[in-house]
Amino acid sequence: MSRFCGNKNTAPILQAAQQWQEVSLLNGQSLFGFGDIWNSHTLDELVTYFVDNLNYGEGNFVQKLETQLASARPESKILCAEIMWAMLLAPSNIKPSKKRENINHILAWAGVELPENQALLGDEPLSGIGSGGTAYNNLRWKELVYAIRLFKALFSLSPDERGKLLQNGQDFAQWLETIPDNGKRQFRHMLLYLLFPDGFERIFGQGDRKKVLKSFSGLDKQEINALKASEMDEALATIRAEQVESFNTEQLDWYVPPLKAMWQDTSKSKEGTEGHSIYDTLMTFLEQAHTESLRTQDYPRSHAGLTMRISFGAGNQAHVPWIGLLSAGQTPTKGIYPVYLYYRADSLLVLAKGVSATNPPLITWETDEESQTVEQYFQTTLHKSAIRYGESYIHQVYDLSEALDKDQIDADLDELIDEYLSIVGGLPIDVKEPEPSYQSDTQTASAAPMSVDSLMSDVFIGKQDIKDILALLHNKKNIVLQGPPGVGKSFVAKKLAYALMGEKAPQRVEMVQFHQSYAYEDFVQGYRPSDSGFELKNGLFHQFCSKAAKDPNNTYVFVIDEINRGNLSKIFGELMLLIEADKRGEEWQAPLTYSKDLGERFHVPENVHLIGLMNTADRSLAMVDYALRRRFAFVDLKPEFKSEGFTRFMQERGAEQAMIATITSRMNSLNDRIAKDSANLGPGFCIGHSFFCAASDSGLYDNAWYRQIVNFEIAPLIREYWFDDPGTAQSLIDELLA
Known part of the structure; x- marks a missing residue:
């Protein structure tokens, strides 16, 4: 029996659906007691004011719906609320409180409200049966168009014809094929399950329906895509019958063992992630994203045979930390890849079909009219632009105000990885997990030696010039590499940092870029908004110095790109004194601008060196502060075509x-x-x-x-x-x- 859903109690939901079928679909009465509203006349109004009057302008779905129905009769608005109730009955990825809010919001347009104890709006009947996925929420307007057309066609039939149709699930499924967009709408699958739970599956997403068919039917992708929705229903019913016979029980569900593992392919190799699941890694990632740590060395190197890349930012904390999974030949700067994007400010985690922004990829994701970019999602749902990665495509969106479901997380990622591998071709690469490191942050990991000779193999500067620059950096502690565009200033800075250390130790190098809005509060210390108001937070350079002070036996290098783009006196403040080579160490510690008292002091450790980078061809920049010139040595880099x-x-x-x-x-x-x-x-x-x-x-x-x-x-x-x-x-x- 298809109504079995593991430990989930579906009885209140299915009872509510049966009550709706009897009261509204068969007898035309309002489910909430507002009279005779389920009829052709009222549905005609919804077609006129909504279906034939779609609004593609500004605003979210509910805002635009209110505008579209503004001139409609109260009865039509109540009917719209009841249709919305039916559309929200099955999804389990929407909270009951949110469902009630949506329904009551529409009822308010009609000037009516329901009592708080209305049974059909209780937590149990609104708890949901299965996930509707992101597309169901993002494209709610398309689902509503489909639902209104469906009910309009249903109430165009005589009561006897309608009653007969609602008695037979197979006949009803065949009749639905006459409704436009039938094969693409999730409400179609939800409706069939709610009305005929013993004959149809609670698989609402088209992707999952196809994955089950692919795993059991013997059909290839092209053959599956050619099936009509009702033909897929019949194929799924045949597969269920075979599994019932095989396991000798009707207590089977596609999202519960033993069937779950047979189509979600949880047995495939996923070296590098504990327990064959991304969940724990994802939880650690989300937790770290709310700290100041940019460390990624302790994360797994792979998942499902794909290389795992993680970023919390380079030098600065990223506005959108991410986890990418890459096949051979694909990179974050040129390629496509499954990626988790954490929009921290919006408390949203997006599982996306990643698309490189730096360079256009050579291959592309398969998309259609239903596909939605991250930018489109932000514009339609949050009414603003995505701060980064807007070109990537939405696969799933998780509201982090609600707990993440481990099984759903793994199932969503497995589905996307399967799609990814079918596009990039071939098998996943074999990524070996490195031996774990038990060193602390302040211990020096095994690093590649970076002598002057090895440095010369990477940059085009003469050996003596490199020695002179390193001597300056060692003695002066602060240098600026200045030169025209394209001389490799940032590249040379990193190499010089490693040469000064005598090893390649990226965990002891940080980089930041100055700009006109950059301030002392970003660089040193200042008050920042928090959940409880404002709190004092240390800036990036302050954090870096604290880290270096705990590791005095090792060299640390802080690189400042575009150093002349910021207001240097404003950014450095009292550090203009403390960065001088002979003013390092605890004996020169001084109170900062935001120190609470004279006892709260700060110093720049002796093992910290600064490298500034300056583009000499930028006409928009003013002369560098003379006070800063006295504290830095300036090194000219020039084009090396002749080298x-x-x-x-x-x-x-x-x-x-x-x-x-x-x-x-x-x-x-x-x-x-x-x-x-x-x-x-x-x-x-x-x-x-x-x-x-x-x-x-x-x-x-x-x-x-x-x-x-x-x-x-x-x-x-x-x-x-x-x-x-x-x-x-x-x-x-x-x-x-x-």
Whole structure:
């Protein structure tokens, strides 16, 4: 019997459905006692005011529905509320309180309300039978259109015809095929189960219906997709009969063992996640997202054979921490991948079909008119833009004000991974889990040595120049790497940090980017909003110094990108004194702006070094504060097209010598022209070598690759340099492309 749902008590829900069928569907009376409202005339009004008057403008579903029904009779609004009650009867992923709120909200438009003890609005009948999924909530308007059309067609029949149809589930399912959009709507499956629980399954999501068929029917994906909804019903009924015979019991449900494991494929290898489940890892991730820790080393390296990547931010805490699962050949910057996105400020966890934003992926997710991007979800549901990752597609959304269901979490992810693997092709990669590390944060993990010689293999600076820079960083403690765009300032900064440490230890390097809105409160200390008002929180540099102070035997490096974009005196405050090389240590500790008393003091540890990065070609920036210039040593980085390192790098990438010569000669010629234009430009505006250092998508470093870089990366920069002389700009671009 299909009505078995494991430990869930479905009796109150099914009894409510039977009462609705008797009172409303057969006799046309209001379920809530408001008279004769279930009839063609009232349904015609809902078609006129809602179905034929869809609102694609601003506002959420309920707001727009209120506007659409504003001119309708009270009877039509009450009927809409009762249809909504029926639509919300089956989903278990919506709280009963939220269901009551939706129904009462619509009733209020008609100027009526229900008594608080109304049995049909109690917690038990509204507890739900199975998850409706995110699509059911996000596309509620489509489900309502379908429901109104369905009931309009049903009440176009005579009472005898309607009664006969509601006595036979198979006949009713066949009749539903005449309703537009029948094969896509979840309410269709919910309605059949509520009215005929012994003949239809409580599988409401189309994806789950197809997965069961794929696991048991022997049909391939194309054959399953070609089935009508009623044909899927018949196939599922046949499969159930076979399983009842096999297990010798009718107490079977697709979301309860033993059937659950037979189609959700929980036996597949998932090395790297404890107990073959993502749940515990996800809980740890959500908990850490509310701390200041950016550490990811203790997380599993894989799940379901896919590489697991986790980010809480780089230097700064990310607004949207994420967990990505990647197949071979896919990366977060270029590819597609299942990803959990935690929109912390909105208390939403999104399981998404991730799409790289940095570079367009070579393959794409399969989408249709029902698919919704993260941006579309935020706009329609929260009435604002998604702060990040808006291009990715929604698979599931979890409201974290409610407890997460472990089985549902695993089932949703399994479904998405199966879809992902069918797109990327092949089997999951074999990822070996590394030996666990039991070192604390302050212990130095085994790190790759980073000598001056190894550094030279990665950057194109002369050996003596590197030694001089390291000596400056060691003695002065603070340096600024300044240069034109494309000289690799951030890349060189990380390498210098590792060389200063003598090892590659990324856990002792942090990076932040200054901007016009960046403040002392972000960098050092300040009051921030909290659940209870405002509380004093330490900024990123304060946290970094505290971490370094606990580990005095190791070197720590803090990198500040775009250091000249911020108001430096405002950001550093009293740190302008404390960062000086001879003002380090506890003997120079001083109270901060927000210190409660003179006893609360702060110092910059001796093992902390700062590297600032500055783009000399940014016309919008003011001169660097002279007080800061006295505390930092300034190092010029220049384009290295003439260096042996650049030539060797391009050769190792596979570029022909003729192409290397073309790049070198043409870029040197362009930079000479820029450097000699002392009136408007100068050496600080030359164009760097890193424009040509990124890997080619095709693996070819040919003329097409070269022209693409010139046309889309360098030419816009040239036009900006000579914005008042477009003829010269175009002439220089033509010389590069000759």
